Amino acid sequence: MSIIVYTESWEEKFRKSTFEAVSYASEVAKMLSTNVIAISFGEESSEELAKLGNYGAEKVLACNQIEKGDSEATSNFLAENSIDANIIVFATTNTSKMIASRLSAKIKAGIVSNVIELPSEVSPVTLKRKSFSSKAIEQVKVNSDKAIICLASNSYGVIENHKNCSIEKKTINSSENIRFKGQEIANGKLSLAEAEIIVSAGRGLKGPENWKMIEDLAETLGAATACSKPVSDIGWRSHDEHVGQTGKAVAPNLYFAIGISGAIQHLAGVNSSKVMVVINTDPEAPFFKSADYGIVGDAFEIVPKLIEEIKKIR
Amino acid sequence: MNILVCISSVPDTTTKINFSDNGSKFDSSGVQFVINPYDEFGLTKAIMLKEKHGGKVTTITVGELNIEPVIRKALAIGADEAVRVNMSPKDSYSTAVEISNYISENTFDLIICGKESSDYNGGVVGGIIAELTNRPFVNACNGLSITQNTANLYREIDGGKENLEIDLPIIIGGQKGLVEESELRIPNMRGIMQARTKPLLVIEPKMNDILTESISFEKPSERGDCKIISNENVSELVSLLQNEAKVI
């Protein structure tokens, strides 16, 4: 009756969302007086695999690297190894959801994504998730014996809980359907999903040439950069920076909105941020109603001062 | 090439979300429904592929009679025919089972879902259909081209994108990048007229299991008032972020 966790890595290191999922799973395991088994499909070193034990995994089934993008082989292996498990935990990343959704149909387990809290009950599994583009929190009950939980990033946290963790190597074959041709890495950029701080800017910046100060502010803070939808639509910034209801949903500890008006579609993707700061020339900009701190002023004056002030404390 | 586009009908993005019956139901009164934004990219892509390779574009939606205006809009944009499964969607699994039943009785080379629906944000219907109909699945797909019987795809991952090649038939979960925002088709007068007479087939659901159930909804807790800091005093903001909010 162990709890199974799917793990995901990037460039041979586990993602933060994986450590969150393992932390979460080990708390659910406590509720059920059982243990956590993590399953990996990457090329992580034994040292990296052992890190899963720091967050509560007692065993890792470490499969050989399979063709990237292959959700069939991974979900097959997970199905075979979760026969005795009633709860399987994933992160809510694209890759996790691709595999989790397949698995859910394979083992007929109700699947709940964007989960933000521990289950309030474990039988039947009942928990809360973000819904309606974070405009609502929905309570969901799982009717099937097995449940798949996909945990939203930055909602539970990484919690240390050391366990002696054994590693068992497994061999699996890729399915023949998918041929991996390569990957393009968004170079030098911090991932929006994992960033603790995001510096985001909108049409108020007037043109792409003015983003240098945004990048400088982000660099000073160790933050990722984001933008509003029109900014990526007109090509000032790349699409992967677009946040909001139709872009990425993010939930950092700190979100800076600079020259962004605060349209409902923008807020829908960012209002799970713990603290929001607005810088806008227009005191009537709707964003001020949703933020925690605000400065009414010109970004071109405020941002350079802000960088200077932050450098003083860093 | 036969393409099926799964279209979910969702509240317009400007909707203020409210709940009725003590927070147990989404209150749809006065709400304008639209094609799920992610599905709009898929629909336009399907029409462009048909223009290039020939074939037919069919849409399928699980929903009751009141969503037909959304289906007609998809027909006006350029789908050839539409299917409606006459059932109010209850959960991802039962919705996917109904769509899979229809797929199994027909032949499609390409099935396009959206990355997620902007109401319940499950992001799982496409994967469930893929498993039930035994096809390869690529989600968060932001690039697709087809040569003969092979699809070349891009998939967004955290940190970059993957390039994959798969033989048809396949299922994708699409998003922006399949086509650009500026390429999105909108209905013109001729399309709207034609849509009135295009086939809209209504099929009855085959009852199936519901695996997850929505019990109640609440609004996220409100933020306190926004603290306004004078633009002469940027250092105060930094000090508040450091000492009060403790986020830097």
Ligand SMILES: Cc1cc2nc3c(=O)[nH]c(=O)nc-3n(C[C@H](O)[C@H](O)[C@H](O)COP(=O)(O)OP(=O)(O)OC[C@H]3O[C@@H](n4cnc5c(N)ncnc54)[C@H](O)[C@@H]3O)c2cc1C
């Ligand atoms: C279906 C649909 C989906 C959408 N999805 C999204 C989404 O996912 N994400 C998203 O962001 N938007 C989305 N939108 C668009 C959204 O409605 C807004 O149009 C958009 O968010 C506005 O972007 P903005 O705030 O950058 O620009 P604007 O609304 O033009 O605001 C610019 C702001 O900058 C301020 N400003 C100007 N000069 C300065 C200066 N020197 N210093 C400081 N401030 C200044 C102005 O006062 C203004 O408030 C969507 C719209 C639709 C219809």
Ligand SMILES: Nc1ncnc2c1ncn2[C@@H]1O[C@H](COP(=O)(O)O)[C@@H](O)[C@H]1O
């Ligand atoms: N009721 C529905 N009818 C048809 N397609 C749907 C329905 N619900 C979801 N889908 C499809 O599945 C995708 C993902 O939805 P979801 O898993 O609900 O986030 C959507 O973008 C649609 O393509």
